Amino acid sequence: MPQRILSISGLRGVVGNGLDPEYVTRFAAALGTMYEGGTVVVSRDGRQTGVMVKQAVLAGLAATGCNVLDADIATTPTCGVLVKHHGAAGGVQITASHNPVEWNGLKPFSPRGSVFDAALGRRLIDLLESGAFDYRAWDGIGSIRSLDDPAGPHIERVLSLVDAEAIKRGGFRVVLDCNHGSGAVATPRLLELLGCEVTVLGGTPDGRFAHTPEPLEENLSGLCEAVREQGADVGFAQDPDADRLAIVDETGRYIGEEMTLALCADYVLPQRPGPFVVNGSTSRVNQDIAERHGCAFHRSHVGEANVVGKMDEVGATLGGEGNGGVIEPQVGYVRDSFVSMAYVLAGLTEKGRTLSQWVAELPAYAIVKQKIACPREKVDAACAALKGAYEDAQAAEGDGLRLDWPDRWVQVRASNTEPVLRVIAEAPDEAIARGLCANAIGLVEQAVG
Known part of the structure; x- marks a missing residue:
């Protein structure tokens, strides 16, 4: 087929x-x-x-x-x-x-x-x-x-949003993993214009991926090791078309895609307070950051177009998704790894702390993302089974099913780009999040056969 x-x-x-x-x-x-x-x-x-x-x-x-x-x-x-x-x-x-x-x-x-x-x-x-x-x-x-x-007009727009001279004075050492994607063409140039000393992994844009292309922790061991070996301040990993960004701190620890948007929001919102939009699968840390800076917080359905639509509706200052996709309207209404890197470097410059110290100041949650094969016609049955099993949760339907408790949540929804059902759970503790995710997958598998 x-x-x-x-x-x-x-x-x-x-x-x-x-x-x-x-x-x-x-x-x-x-x-x-x-x-x-x-x-x-x-x-x-x-x-x-x-x-x-x-x-x-x-x-x-x-x-x-x-x-x-x-x-x-x-x-x-x-x-x-x-x-x-x-x-x-x-x-x-x-x-x-x-x-x-x-x-x-x-x-x-x-x-x-x-x-x-x-x-x-x-x-x-x-x-x-x-x-x-x-x-x-x-x-x-x-x-x-x-x-x-x-890439010239894109780079110019990104540089206009940060104090490039201040970032240059930081002299940041960066390891950039382009993984042979399109980011290899211009991302090193952007970072060099910000005064960074850049080590590039997968710097030839030929599509011969050195590792599985999704920038998840299990695929970025080489980047983590390179950050430690180079004594770098930060490691950046792009997906093949460079609209998503995952980050590794100066200790070589993967801090994930979810923290990309959170770090950018923590830098941008104090300077330009305004509505902040994320999708329904994005970490709760973003809501906490919005509340910390006195900004309205909104969730949209999953999907870049849905986030952009909600951003238009509320006149958002910033938006994005928990897959490492930051949307900055002043550059363009599209997820952008270039603006994410610039904002993270600007935040490190402003705060005068290491990346691990900055992350430690933010609320901590563990988020677990899994996916299972599920025919699209059985998605509704899967959602109904999950809702019936957790009657104590607050249910939100319309984009699959999201179930919320005071300190945790789980969502199941059909992927827009793959023939799979995505299952995402978040809690203050990784063991709780993994257990919630595993239970949800078990219920779904039982329901769809």
Whole structure:
């Protein structure tokens, strides 16, 4: 059976088994039709299949009259920034994010440089399924132009938000794990402009991942060891398209993706108080930080587009997700590892403490994330079984099921990007969180058979 996932967020599939040039070209033609032959930014992560997929995308866009600005290998947030910078009709990032190397995909952007919301995503899927593409005659075919320095506008926006000279005086030693993803193209440059001494792991953006691409603790032992060996102040790990960031402290301890957003919020909110938005799967430490700084706190459904929608609704200063994705509206409405690094370095500069000391000042929770195979049609049954087993919890439905107690919570929901059910639990103690997660998985497996 072909492995292809089409959703309002875009397209992912296994190259040669679900993701083929014909389908990619049709997807791009549907996008080009939506963009009405306007200017479109195209970029990709470093996967080996990216060149082939890009050619198919360019064909579909040009055939529908779009003028393409080709950024080639660039990060997902850079693509979003470029859409706004060039006043484009939209953009396409060619990436499968943290999926294994055999996967690739397409992530479309709206004219504001944000990912598609539900309405745009539904419109795209309907158009793709109808096949009513606006193919142009020979004299209406679009053009393709390569961009010089695609990352420049992105880096400039990020640097404008921090005191770069103060950070330079800190002389931070950084180990950066790009893992052969698109972050390798420009992230070292950003850090060097902030005066950092940078050691790069996986610095060739060729998609030959040195470790499993999701930046989780079990995949980053090499980064932890390098931080200790180099005597670095911090270690940063990006996913293949560099919209997510995980962090290692100066002792070589993985402090996780969840703390990325928390650290940035603890730096930003005292300076620019305002509403703070996270999704329903993000650590409670963010709520504690918002309350500490007197800021309104909001939760959205899971998904970058849902976070952005809630940020628009409340006029948020900052937003993001617990997967290491910080969204800074002043740079762009897209998760951004560049801005995350800049804010962490700025916070270290301002506080004059080590990273481990800064983390120790924040509320501590243990969060456990698991996933199990679950057919989408059985998700409702899984949620019902879990709700029935925990009648003492406060239940929130609509995005799977989240169950809250005074000091802990558990959530189950279907993934938007993989054929799995995600189970996430958080508590003040890791053993409690793991037990809660294990019990939830047991109940789900019993319910779905």
